Amino acid sequence: MCGIFCLLSLSPTRCVWDKTLHEHLRRRGPDLSQDLTVGGTDPCYQCLFSAHVLHLRGLLTPQPVRDDTGNVLLWNGEIFGGLPVMPGENDTAVLSERLSSCDGPSEILSVLSAIRGPWGFVYYQKAGDYLWFGRDFLGRRSLLWKFDAEANALTLTSVAARRSGPGPAQSAWREVPAAGVYRIDLKAVTQAGSVTFELYPWARGGSGLVSSCSPTVLESVPSGCTAVMNQSGLALASPVRPLNTSIPKSLNEEEIHPNSHSHVEHLERLLASQEKNDAVNRLIGVLSEAVRRRVQSLPFEALDNSPPSNEVAGVAILFSGGIDSMILAALADRHIPAHQPIDLLNVAFKLQVPKKQKESAKKSGKPKNKPTDSQSDGDDPQTSGPFDVPDRFTGKAGLKELQDLNPERRWNFVEINVTKEELQKIRQERICHLVHPLDTVLDDSIGCAVWFAARGTGFIMEDGDQRPFTSSAKVVLTGIGADEQLAGYSRHRVRFTMSGHEGLIQELEMELDRIPSRNLGRDDRVIGDHGKEARFPYLDEDVVSHLNSLPVWEKADLSLPRGLGEKLLLRLTATQLGLGQSAVLPKRAMQFGSRIAKMEAHHEKASDQCTRLLTE
Template sequence: MCGIFCALSLASAHSQWNQRVYEHLKRRGPNLSQDLAITGSDLSYCCLFSAHVLHMRGLLTAQPLQDTAGNILLWNGEIFSGLPVTPEENDTTVLAQRLSSCNAPSEILTVLSAIRGPWGFVYYQKAGDYLWFGRDFFGRRSLLWTFDAEAGELTLTSVAAHTSGPKQCVWQEVPAAGVFRVNLKTAAEAGCVAFEVYPWAHAESDVSNDTIPQVLESIPRGCSAVMNQSGLELSSPVPPMNVSLPETLNDTEIHSNSCLSVEDLEKLLGSEEKTDEVNHLIDVLSEAVRRRVQSLPFRALNLSPPAIDCARVAILFSGGIDSMILAALADRHVPAHEPVDLLNVAFKLQEPKKQNESSRKPKNKPIDLKADRGNSQVLSPFDVPDRITGRAGLRELQELNPERKWNFVEINVTQEELQEKRLVHVCHLVHPLDTVLDDSIGCAVWFAARGVGFIAEGNHQRPFTSSAKVILTGIGADEQLAGYSRHRVRFKTSGHEGLIQELAMELGRISSRNLGRDDRVIGDHGKEARFPYLDEDVVSYLNSLPVWQKADLSLPRGVGEKLLLRMTARRLGLGQSAVLPKRAMQFGSRIAKMENSREKASDKCTRLHIV
């Protein structure tokens, strides 16, 4: 993973670097930083490229990567399949070699269409004076843009900074609608930037009607965008969603009085058809996890020789079904002698009345947990719902594989630390998103990914910091398998047809609502977010199934939503976690209770605008 930056200037010189942006980029890529400036042959434009590398595979490769022909690549991505990359190779080098052999736009699109994995890129094609850039189909890597009309400068960057004052930059996320090309000479002559759009496309969809409006919503002021005149498209890595309806529609009444259990899931697994679906999902999801947890050399992560507690893989872990399945599948593919870090974040509840100043433990000293675990009447102020289900999930994993060392990292956050880190870091990383939900999720994920907390040893805790550079997250499961409460509402009012429309919308907007933000927040720690539920093969399989085979929202919470995933959990040997109802991170971690509890998730968050 990398922090990438490109400033295209249509004037003779670049405006001054924003030092805060530069520092944010360096935090994303702590292993190597390098800048490179080039000027057009007729001196009509100049480009400044900057890259900051987090070394994850193969030989440490400097970026910006310039080939012998003068082409320059900035690559923030992972090629998990689609293009051949051996464990010893660096995918930046492999991709640069493939792109350097391309002449026509169709050839570049063919290379990009073949990649399976998350990416954001900027590519300077010297022949023809073109600048290409874009994000993968799901938008799993962040890329932002802004245009300063007065200075004649277009800026692309993985992460920006929240600024105030008369000359503040207006940042927006580059839409994951396709890739873009700028004719640099034409832009220099016109004094403004026009983007040619090469959209992602399904074979049967009319992409021009869908893509251009999406692009125009977020295009920088002073720029323009047009569909490429050749009608070229990127091939979608996944098929369209199956929109078929059952011959006999299920009753949309939700049987809330029903009380289904783990044993009921076992009965549902009894049918041969369900068994085939579950086995297929396990196969594709297990392979998705394998791609994301293997080929992580210790030398790349500065863990040679590894200490006993040093993990290379961590999971954002609540004990809920999404993270439990990721942990169970990671257990298959992470070497048996290596630990796996389970990152569990909690925001401090109101102090119990029994606790007074004399009973508080000094910071970073061993904490006695007898009151926490041995006496249910005296709870820790960090015993939030996700902490309780996380411990229960840990016990299930220990039963599943008692030989594995599971580092259950208890990450405890006070209001004082939350306010401090939001001001210094999170408000910039979440930007340009700015809702109450973005604040809650952004802060919770930032603290969880930092991995600084405690692990239990008997009745005591000791300070612990996760060494893992790869962080698996369960995002994508709810969006595809009807995990949110709004899916139940839509099903109750509009049946399967309405539910299908809701799920299609969820996956279509996941890049702008979640993924860019989460990539920026997790990457701030020099760690890489990986999303197994959004692996192209996983999404392709789930898209092939009719909605009623993935979820049955006539069944009660804890069973009907993500029904196929719950049956998968049972097949993997998991227990009570398979029937836990969905609980959003902001509520499970209790960050939503720490601030103004009357706020709506969609409200603009004033806390993010304090600079």
């Protein structure tokens, strides 16, 4: 992974870039930093490239990569398939060599279409004076853009720095839409004095060629720039198959009475069916392979160095004890050598006791427990300490299940405790910049929770005593994508109740289309700030294609009770893997399970603009 930056200047003056971005980029790539400037003389333009490398595969390869013919590549990605990358090879070097051999746009698109894995890139093609850039189909790597009309300069960067104060600078940055890849004809834009992006879109859903830019692209184009569809009608081949939109004629399923038997028993009964068993084993196969690709591509293996000591984990998991993270842990256990630990990162925000409750407790002389959350995130366990949040309880229960599954493994359950004072300090210093340009209450809550979790600083229990601990794992697995594909959110149940399977399918289709703009760029920026790489097994292209191929009723049955019907296929998978109660835990959003949503303002909507993200 890398922090990448490109400044295209159309004026004859030398490129000067905002050095406040440098530290944000360097934290993403602490292993090597380098700058490079190239330019054209007739007409005149300059491109400043800056790269900051986090070394994870093969030989440490400096970026920007400049080949023998003068092409320049900035690559923030991982090639997990599609293009051959041999053990010991670095994927940046492999991709640079493949792109160097490309003659025209169709060949470049063919190379990019073949890649399986997350990526964001900038590529200067010297022949023809072109600048290419873009993000993968699912937008799993961050790339932002901004145009400065006064300086006549375009900036592309992995992460931005939010400026303080009101005014247009606050809203200048936009996420580059994951709608395809973009090409700038540098000679043409220099002569015109304005920037036009030529879009080569992803061919989504087999719908054929697209004749014009989508509203998403047009709304995100920086002020002063223009986006047009490429005139050749070329497109990138979609790496995932279209969503199965078939509607069941009828389902002869047994009627379920919630109290007739436990949810775990019901899952076990379903697995007795050969058809269900086969479906579960197919998902386990494709998801296990996705996890394997993400936990075995580590530097000590590629370099044939000795593996980490028994004390140091190479892989960490954002861990709540819920079904998504439990399955990732169980599958990672299959592919990581038994002598290596796995870090389970569990974050909790200090519970705030309401003033009235404090006063009441003083009068009665008895402490009172935190009331249950009324925002549909499930019942709150009885608390006994300031960090006894719901995810801490389910996390510890999940730890016990994993220890039973493999008692030989060292599972580092890292209790990460965050006070209100530390949250407010770090938000203003770091997180507000990383979340930007997103700015909602939900972005704040999730961004802060993920930042502290990924930092991995807390304590672990050893022989009954707490020991300070900081995870040094460079790879962080996250369960994002499971709810979006398997109907895990409460809104999916509402849509199903109102509009049946047809409405549910439309909701799931929308979920996958908007996940790049709602989640993934933000999470990549937040996790990358620690010099760690976010990896998303549920969004592996093969996993998405497999789930897209299934009819919706095989993935979820929302006629069944909460904690069973949503993500039914995943619950069956957890049961097949030997997990217990975690297989039937209802969905609890991270902002509620960690209790960050209760730490500050309590009467906000998730979609409201968050004033706490404003810099002073």
